[in-house]
Each structure stands twice: as C-alpha cells, then as structure tokens.
Amino acid sequence: MNYNIIMQYTDYITKSFLNYFKIIFKNKYKKELTLSFIELYINVRYYNETNYINIKDFTNRLNKEFIDLINTIGTDDNIDYLKNIVAAFGYLTYFDDLNYVYEEVDVIDALVGDNIVEIFNDTLNTKYFNLIEDRLYRKLYSLSLTHDVKISNLYSEYAVDRAYNTGIINEDKLFITYILGSLLALNNAINLDFSKHYVLPFASSLFEKEKKFARLFNSINNPLAKRILSVRITYQDYMKHQSKINELINQGYVFGLELDDKYTGNVTELLLFPYILVHEDSEEYEMLIREKDHLKSRIIKI
Secondary structure, three states: OOOOHHHHHHHHHHHHHHHHHHHHHHHHOOHHHHHHHHHHHHHHHOOOOOOOOOOOOHHHHHHHHHHHHHHHHOOOOOHHHHHHHHHHHHHHOOOOOOOOOOOHHHHHHHHHOOOHHHHHHHHHOOOOEEEEEEEEEOOEEEEEEEEOOOOOOOOOHHHHHHHHHOHHHHHHHHHHHHHHHHHHHHHHHHOOOOOOEEEEOOOHHHHHOHHHHHHHHHOOOOHHHHHHEEEEEEHHHHHHOHHHHHHHHHOOOOEEEEOOOOOOOOHHHHOOOOEEEEOOOOHHHHHHHHOHHHOOOEEEEO
C-alpha cells in the first residue's frame, strides 16, 4: 500500500493536466515538453520550490519560472508550442483540482470541478482519529494522535493507555499520524500557505524493524513533506543510530532532536538539527541559550 498521499495527489494532478493538454493540442501534443511545464508547476505550486520566493503573487511567480524554462528549452521549432502551454496555464492556475478527462466535451466540466480535495479529505477522514496540534514555537506545532475508539469497560484506563502508547499499536498509529500530518501540509499548500511546520512523533522500536521503518519514512518521502514535517527523536536514539539518521538527513528528511540525560554537552553534535527540544528546567537549556549565537538550530523548551 502506498501511504504517500502527497505524492498520490500530485501524480493525480499531473495525469489530469496531461489529459487536459492532450485534448487542447490534439495531434500537435508533445508529451515531454508539456510534462516539463507541469513538473515545474507542481514544484512551484505544491512544493514552494522557486527562484522567486520574494514575489508574493503566485501567478507572477509562476510566470517568471515559466519564462526561465522557455529560455532554457525554447527553440525556433517549439517556441509557439511552449507559449501556448503557458497561455493554457492561465486557466489551470484557477482550476487545478481536475478529474481525469477523456472526451473533449468534458474539458469545461473538468476545469470547473473542485472535488479532488474533497475526495482526498473524505477518503482520509475518520471519526476515530484526530490530530492535536500543540504549539512549540510561533508557527511550529507538535502533532499527536487522539482516538475515539470504544474500549470495553473490562480494561482499566492504565491498560488502555499502555496498549495505545507502547508496542505494535504505538508503531502502527504513527502511520495514521504521518498520513494525517501529510494531509494537513497538503491542504495548507493548496491554500498557498507554507508558513506552518509540524513535528511528528517517532517510536524507538522501529529502528530495529527495517521494512516497517522504511515504509513509515516513505510515507513522507516527497518535497512538500520534507519541507514542512520533521520527525522527533531523542539524543539517545541519535547516538545509537547515528549513521542511519545522518543518511536520512542527507536524503532531505528533517529531524527535531530532544535532549535527554544521555546528552554530553557536545554542541557540535546538534548542528544537523533545525530544532533542539530541551526541558526548561534542565542544565542543558541554560547552556544552549548561552551558546545560541553559535547554533543555527531553534532551541525549544518543552
């Protein structure tokens, strides 16, 4: 099963756009050239990857990116086709929640359709699980999963809590958290809001389960999730699995490091982490505050 819902969504958009351009251009349709513009659109629109971040208006920013692409790949033979692609995007920027379209008469319906977001939300909506957002710093939030699953009165509150927060269930609920966290990031991106960032929980036991570990991280293996979502790990886990975590950082994943009683005070070990979570009453907090000018990391008290 593919848990990477952001990738599924952007793949759906890509296929829908390709079908739209097939209908518009008919026998003049050129897939590779068209795909170059669609991929650029996805990167700017959903992943906020742009050379013109200071241009606040999305349409103006996108036009700048398109002009750069035309200047890069344009030739005397294809320049008119490229200009027509850009012109067609003038409509698509308003209606990018497309269905698959196969007949010419479906184009208008597809352009005014607005149900892909609803489809994703309805599919992932559940009355049993909800995300709680706890503010850590300005627009940085910690995500946790709550449940409304009815449990027999035969089990004590302690037993239910222990079952939910340890072992296999604790690992499995991470998949729900990461999927719903991805949906949160995606919905923000659809609204062109890339300002909020989220910290996801993690279970130490997954380090020993290679396949399950890989499946979980694959669920956030896309540019948007890597930009918006970070995974919370402890210092102790980092020291035990340093090579694995460093490799994931090299792949673009982001981690928030929670300092525990195993931390030795070596500041250089913290340089790879944008967020350092420290207990407010600890000695490490006071020390890091003194060293904050030498750290690019955000020091967050918990």
